[in-house]
Amino acid sequence: MLNEIILAGFGGQGILFAGKILAYGGLMDNKEISWLPSYGPEMRGGTANCSVCISDDPIGSPLVLEPNYLIVMNTPSFDKFIDSVQPGGKVFVDSTMIDKKSDRDDIECFYIPASQLAEENEMSGMANIILLGKFIKETDIISIDTLHKAFEKAIPPKKSHLIDVNMKAIQLGQQV
Amino acid sequence: MAVVFEKPHALCDVNLHYCPGCTHGVIHRLVCEVIDEMGIEGNTVGICPVGCSVMAYDYFNCDMIEAAHGRAPATATGVKRARPDLMVFTYQGDGDLAAIGTAETVHAATRGENIVVIFINNTTYGMTGGQMAPTTLPGQVTQTTPYGRDPKIQGYPIRVCEMLSTLSGTALAQRVAVDSVPHINEAKKAIRKAFENERDEKGFSIVEVLSTCPTNWGLSPVEALERLRTDMIPYYPLGVFKDCDAKNPKEEK
Amino acid sequence: MERNLMKGNEALAEAAMRAGCKCFFGYPITPQTEISAYLAKKMQANGGVFLQAESEIAAINMVLGASATGTRCMTSSSSPGISLKSEGISYIAGSDLPCVIINVERGGPGLGGIQPSQSDYWQATKALGHGDFQLLVFAPASVQEMVDMVVKAFDKADEYRMPAMILADGLLGQMMEPVTFPEINANQKPKPWACDGTKMQRKHNIINSLYLQPDTLESSNISRYERYKKIKENETDAEIYLCDDAEIVVTAFGATARVAKSAVNTAREQGIKAGLFRPKTLWPFPVKEINEACKSAKNVLSVEMSMGQMIDDVKLALECRIPVSFFGRTGGVIPKPSEILNEIKKLGGAD
Numbered sequence: 001m002l003n004e005i006i007l008a009g010f011g012g013q014g015i016l017f018a019g020k021i022l023a024y025g026g027l028m029d030n031k032e033i034s035w036l037p038s039y040g041p042e043m044r045g046g047t048a049n050c051s052v053c054i055s056d057d058p059i060g061s062p063l064v065l066e067p068n069y070l071i072v073m074n075t076p077s078f079d080k081f082i083d084s085v086q087p088g089g090k091v092f093v094d095s096t097m098i099d100k101k102s103d104r105d106d107i108e109c110f111y112i113p114a115s116q117l118a119e120e121n122e123m124s125g126m127a128n129i130i131l132l133g134k135f136i137k138e139t140d141i142i143s144i145d146t147l148h149k150a151f152e153k154a155i156p157p158k159k160s161h162l163i164d165v166n167m168k169a170i171q172l173g174q175q176v
Numbered sequence: 177m178a179v180v181f182e183k184p185h186a187l188c189d190v191n192l193h194y195c196p197g198c199t200h201g202v203i204h205r206l207v208c209e210v211i212d213e214m215g216i217e218g219n220t221v222g223i224c225p226v227g228c229s230v231m232a233y234d235y236f237n238c239d240m241i242e243a244a245h246g247r248a249p250a251t252a253t254g255v256k257r258a259r260p261d262l263m264v265f266t267y268q269g270d271g272d273l274a275a276i277g278t279a280e281t282v283h284a285a286t287r288g289e290n291i292v293v294i295f296i297n298n299t300t301y302g303m304t305g306g307q308m309a310p311t312t313l314p315g316q317v318t319q320t321t322p323y324g325r326d327p328k329i330q331g332y333p334i335r336v337c338e339m340l341s342t343l344s345g346t347a348l349a350q351r352v353a354v355d356s357v358p359h360i361n362e363a364k365k366a367i368r369k370a371f372e373n374e375r376d377e378k379g380f381s382i383v384e385v386l387s388t389c390p391t392n393w394g395l396s397p398v399e400a401l402e403r404l405r406t407d408m409i410p411y412y413p414l415g416v417f418k419d420c421d422a423k424n425p426k427e428e429k
Numbered sequence: 430m431e432r433n434l435m436k437g438n439e440a441l442a443e444a445a446m447r448a449g450c451k452c453f454f455g456y457p458i459t460p461q462t463e464i465s466a467y468l469a470k471k472m473q474a475n476g477g478v479f480l481q482a483e484s485e486i487a488a489i490n491m492v493l494g495a496s497a498t499g500t501r502c503m504t505s506s507s508s509p510g511i512s513l514k515s516e517g518i519s520y521i522a523g524s525d526l527p528c529v530i531i532n533v534e535r536g537g538p539g540l541g542g543i544q545p546s547q548s549d550y551w552q553a554t555k556a557l558g559h560g561d562f563q564l565l566v567f568a569p570a571s572v573q574e575m576v577d578m579v580v581k582a583f584d585k586a587d588e589y590r591m592p593a594m595i596l597a598d599g600l601l602g603q604m605m606e607p608v609t610f611p612e613i614n615a616n617q618k619p620k621p622w623a624c625d626g627t628k629m630q631r632k633h634n635i636i637n638s639l640y641l642q643p644d645t646l647e648s649s650n651i652s653r654y655e656r657y658k659k660i661k662e663n664e665t666d667a668e669i670y671l672c673d674d675a676e677i678v679v680t681a682f683g684a685t686a687r688v689a690k691s692a693v694n695t696a697r698e699q700g701i702k703a704g705l706f707r708p709k710t711l712w713p714f715p716v717k718e719i720n721e722a723c724k725s726a727k728n729v730l731s732v733e734m735s736m737g738q739m740i741d742d743v744k745l746a747l748e749c750r751i752p753v754s755f756f757g758r759t760g761g762v763i764p765k766p767s768e769i770l771n772e773i774k775k776l777g778g779a780d
Binding site (some may be wrong): 020021024027032033034035036037039058059060061062063065067153 | 434459462505599603604605606607675687688690691765766
């Protein structure tokens with residue numbers, strides 16, 4: 001089973017980090033994985049996105065063009081990617097940042113006020129992780145245990161106190 | 177029988193290809209005498225340029241590398257960074273060092289690379305038949321300035337030692353000449369000082385040697401030496417432009 | 430062995446250090462910057478040298494100097510920077526010096542773009558500078574191969590005393606994949622030719638590419654080409670995938686081969702007898718292997734991120750016995766599996 005995920009938003013929202021956590025999750029589960037960032041001038045303050053593939057088989061192109069999952073945190077990225085989602089795909093929208101809704105009826109969209117929830121729960125800058133929490137709840141790609149291991153692997157030892165904070169944000173996202 | 181004069185060991189026992197009256201031979205000998213006196217031949221790597229001294233790798237008994245045109249300071253940097261225990265010198269002409277290799281020269285100096293640069297300034301491209309060099313004097317006739325170098329058209333010559341003396345990584349910038357015995361003695365002292373700086377890890381050392389090119393100047397060897405004195409030294413004054421421990425800048429003299 | 434998740438550029442840099450690379454000289458350019466950044470952080474602690482040069486030209490000539498002392502060394506750049514290095518690469522080849530050169534390709538010509546491309550195939554395999562010479566050219570298609578091939582590149586460069594290139598692209602450099610680092614035997618053979626000081630115990634060594642006598646230069650080139658002949662016999666490498674009964678063989682290298690493989694798999698699911706030939710060495714080109722892969726082929730399709738460069742070698746290797754067509758995207762556009770599948774179908778696979 002090949003899962004193709006795009007995460008997209010502004011630079012600084014933690015898009016690439018959230019994608020890395022998913023990739024580390026796949027690594028912990030001994031899956032085949034790839035993570036590919038957009039690079040170049042658009043990284044610096046403009047839009048940022050990354051492609052993540054998680055699969056049981058070797059991965060062909062790491063560039064995701066038609067994702068079955070989209071995690072999206074700003075309006076330009078919503079406009080850019082919403083039509084490329086495969087029928088039957090799932091979309092996770094930060095509705096604090098995006099006031100649009102998709103009119104497609106062949107995909108499932110979850111509108112989570114992730115940035116607002118982050119503010120309210122003193123988790124500033126962790127809207128990306130809250131969305132990840134919702135993502136793992138609505139998909140069965142990665143378990144919560146695996147995700148915990150992914151944080152442990154991805155976060156350097158001297159910042160290990162951040163693991164608990166991230167897990168709290170995940171739980172918050174799961175509860176939405 | 178007492179030996180009163182002999183070839184330095186560091187100088188290979190071969191015929192040099194230089195033209196009659198050319199001062200490259202004198203400068204080769206000075207470098208080799210210094211290498212002998214410091215006992216560093218077995219630990220030295222020389223870098224040749226592109227230009228008249230392109231085949232100098234056949235004349236120095238230490239290990240030798242032939243660099244691309246102008247790139248000797250970069251190649252020397254590679255040698256020195258890989259093997260800081262080796263003594264490294266480049267031997268470069270004016271076109272090589274001050275035209276095509278300006279960037280490499282300036283940056284090796286400003287990094288304070290512990291290398292010695294022997295810079296031969298004869299105001300012309302000798303090997304290719306006497307074209308305008310970056311050091312060609314105003315008014316000087318060359319193959320590519322047939323009406324004389326006109327600063328309005330070709331710009332001005334570069335005074336390399338003065339320029340490099342402004343850089344913090346430079347330990348020694350000294351201009352010498354080889355037109356007379358006192359000057360030759362002075363030149364050897366400067367070359368020795370440069371190698372000592374390298375040994376003592378003081379930074380980048382350049383010795384600019386005013387040199388002659390009788391063939392391309394169209395002068396006899398004696399007339400060429402006379403031109404060096406009357407035309408070159410007034411434009412390129414001899415002397416020490418910088419002498420310090422570039423790695424400990426407070427000691428700058 | 431532990432699987433790590435690393436960017437291609439960083440994994441390559443780590444592997445280079447493990448392979449005994451002691452000096453890195455480079456100049457910043459997208460999309461290879463992570464190689465420099467990684468080595469800037471790690472090289473010194475590893476007993477090595479990282480130096481940012483004033484230009485690509487200086488960097489490659491620093492490589493020449495370091496290599497001349499017998500030290501394993503490397504430089505890395507992307508397409509426009511490799512053009513600047515071409516002078517130095519020619520000198521290194523002419524001086525019979527080993528080194529490793531990384532090209533994380535981007536689109537060209539000129540300043541081009543910064544997105545992935547394979548349009549330096551000709552430059553890498555035919556003309557990376559003036560004069561009669563070749564480089565060993567390795568084409569990784571995964572982060573793991575970035576690691577494995579850089580290790581091999583150092584060994585083969587030393588063995589044959591010539592520069593070796595890793596021809597990657599922005600996609601491979603930027604992507605993260607699981608990677609394991611193999612045990613590396615870093616014992617290097619002595620280099621009696623090196624300029625590391627005579628110690629007054631031997632005749633001086635000369636590292637040089639100048640031969641003013643035509644017959645001397647000719648025999649120097651001939652002896653180099655005798656080495657090249659051995660390399661052509663012994664060092665070709667390729668992946669042959671589903672080619673046993675393949676009527677359509679897709680040829681692609683590097684990141685493009687991954688996309689092509691997806692297309693081949695889909696074609697097989699649809700009953701089309703498609704296979705993939707992926708050269709892992711671009712010079713020497715795997716002539717024997719491609720003929721083996723194409724033994725039942727009626728059509729060959731060369732897919733590249735360029736306007737069509739490797740296709741020349743494919744045709745030459747097959748001696749034009751099988752029709753070879755081309756599909757490519759260029760300028761930084763990555764071909765889609767669906768586009769390649771369409772091309773496969775056009776070649777008669779649809780019936």
